[in-house]
Amino acid sequence: MIKKFTLRINKKSHTVEADENMPLLWVLRDVLDLKGTKYGCGVGSCGACTVHLNGIAVRSCQLPISALANQNITTIEGLAEKGDHPVQKAWLDVDVVQCGYCQSGQIMSAAALLKSNPNPSEEDIDNFMSGNICRCGTYTRIKKAIQQAAAKK
């Protein structure tokens, strides 16, 4: 059913008319033109679509729009107002990126990890980040960037 929803994304309010089952991923990408959140699998298995829901990392492909009213949603575009989140800075400093497609999701997961666990061990990073797939194989650089962001926080 098509309904009207009001969503709070990156501290701004958006009114959207959409199928109540439409996952947040497609609302962001196709309706609101926020393309930083990526489609990778649609089944919550790859993490490319990771956003923050009330500060917690979630897979936006698994969240129907009807469940999101009055909740705070943060996407990669709103992670830091000036785009200078410690994780983003560390990502550039470590030169993590290869193709880059999975990296929005990796960064959103990493930022959520550091919020709940400011000094993660290697094992903590492995456990938390294992839902985010990277085919290019940037995992070791991602770990280094997370450690660097943690150290500078």
Add this chain to the structure above:
Amino acid sequence: MKKTDNTYSRRSFLKVSSLSGGGFMLGISWLASAKPEENLAALNVEPIWQELTSYIKITPENVIKIFSPNPEFGQNVMTSMPMLIAEELDVDFKSIVVEQASYNPALFNRQFTGGSQSIRSAWKLLRTAGASARQMILTAASQAWNVPVSELTTSKGQVKHAASGKSGTYGSFATAASKLPVPKDIVLKANKGFRLLGTPQKNVEGPKIVHGQPLFGMDYKEAGMLIAMTERPPAFGMRLKSFDATAAKKMPGIVDVFTIQVYEPTQKLAMFDTRSFNEVIAVVGKTTWDVMNARKKLNVVWENAPDTKEIINNRETVVPGGLESTSKHYADMLAMDKKPGRVERKDGEPEKAFEVAKHVIERTYTAPFLAHNIMEPTNTFAHFQGNKVRFVAPIQGPDFIANTIATRLGIPKENVEIQLARMGGGFGRRAYGHYMVEAALISKQANAPIKLVYSREDDVSGGIYRPTYQLTYRAAFDENKRLTAMHIKGGGIPESPLHANRFPAGALDNYMAESWSIPSNITIGAFRAPRSNFNAAAEQSFLDEVSEYMGKDPIAFRLELLQRAKDNPVGKNNDYDAARYMGVLELVRDKSGWGKPENANKKRGVSAYFCHNSYAAQVIDLRVKDGQVIVDQVTSAVDCGVVVNPEGAKNMAEGAAIDGIGNALFGNLSLTDGRTDQKNFDTYRMIRHNEAPKKIDVHFVASETDPTGLGEPPFPPIFGAMANAIYKATGKRLYKQPFGDQLS
């Protein structure tokens, strides 16, 4: 170049075309384009830019833009190719603007990403472009100041005349310089004069990526654009019989549903025209979600397809009908091993050597189909209007598919416009641009700009896979455990992996290589280091076992064979440089502390391989705990000639290690009755963070050799190093990939 069956020649073709046609012909293309106003119009940039060769534009304000010609899929040519230009142009790399060039064969050379050839084929051309532009600026400055060019120097985008103290920006001379002819006899810097090349430079697109800017094909949108997806047969060997779209068309947001024929039945196909299914149902609607839902409402009747004839590379090929299964594939491959193969190479008297051998080791290795699993699913934007079509496409080989698109749509090739989108991975998958043909046909029929999107399930279950392979290695020994002969026999479904002239050919007096293949309707294509990605696994595992039988250290044994190939090679067609091969083995031995007492307790395996003109060797240290592999360290040694951007190069080699470990342990696409058993990442096992090596050390051989390729070469040997290290850790030799489920 050896003549082989056409199914072997995909990659060889690239090698030939880049060496014979490439450089010179295309070098002229930018020399010929000395009319800036035409090029500006062609490239649709603001006229304030002054063009100095088709690669460089400068504004009077000294904003310097460098176009990166080749498609970018994560190999970071958008950083390394502009570095080649910037070195000779003599500008501050951090201050320049880099832009992805559109596909334009009149202006740019070899806009193809594949075969690890981008830097190799651009090495002199792009530096010449930079040096030519610098020369034009110097000439303009010399005319403006009325001083000889020989008294002028440049530094970071400035021209200086020491005697008069005058200085000016490149931009201030750009207008005058752009009107000058492009100079002919350009002298490039000697390697020792490089100031930028060889220094680590960060990925120029990094800032855009970490802020989620829309760079990828999947992110493209324009006014009026609709979303299209295609419904395809559920199994290889099936085709569309009939369908009813009544219910689908009633779904919200749906604009149209119709079928398209990707190619005309009689259309002659080229090597990169591969597609899994020719007739598909297109569903066109407003949002991706609308279209995904409507697909579920299609009522489709599929039927088994008969054998079909296709003309591929001017050769009639029969694609067999039938629903194939993995279990039968492996049985069929074993049966092929018992029959005589096609002899690809024979040195000495291998049959006799095996007849008189005192001991023979024979091992058979297999590997499954692999799906590319590009993180950005297949997609493209297309808008067909009149007799023109415009794309924004993630595509590795725009030139190949532009021909096919023109033929299929009956329009001139010049009317195919392709803007190159950043690719979320490629690994060979996006060398096959059938999706652009599909999108153009859908746009034409829907009479609208469309973006064609594949779901992850579409990508995994209807892909253009790495073939299934098998190789049997045999080694003959005399009574003193001396290696007297080797015999390799291998094939695949539907292509053989054999490289008959690779090491250890050339190092053995008696050697034979035989090949076979089994026709199949499973579509296959290039996958990061085609064929090599399996050959290295089998060959390097086998050499390990042979060295163990002979009581020799695995690295010393390989070096011994290579020394023979270097000093007194057997045969004439050996396609590797034994000295460079030895170089990476020696480097990895030294850097890993191989054989040192402090490493005595480590469970380590070594492997080395040559492909795509470069050499790589790795030592892997690992443990196996509760059936799980824990990789503690990868030491990687690479000889790819001159390293342009050490940071990007290290990232590539690290990624190759992780990608290789993942595919060695888990990579597997299997089929039951033509249907893939894996459809998405919940069933197709990919390596994840917790399975990545704890540490990766990458070392490059210091070299003056022109660059020879990097994206693929460090990938294949990983498979062998994994097998050999797992043997050390478990006492178990593994012959069947993937290894991951054989450890508990």
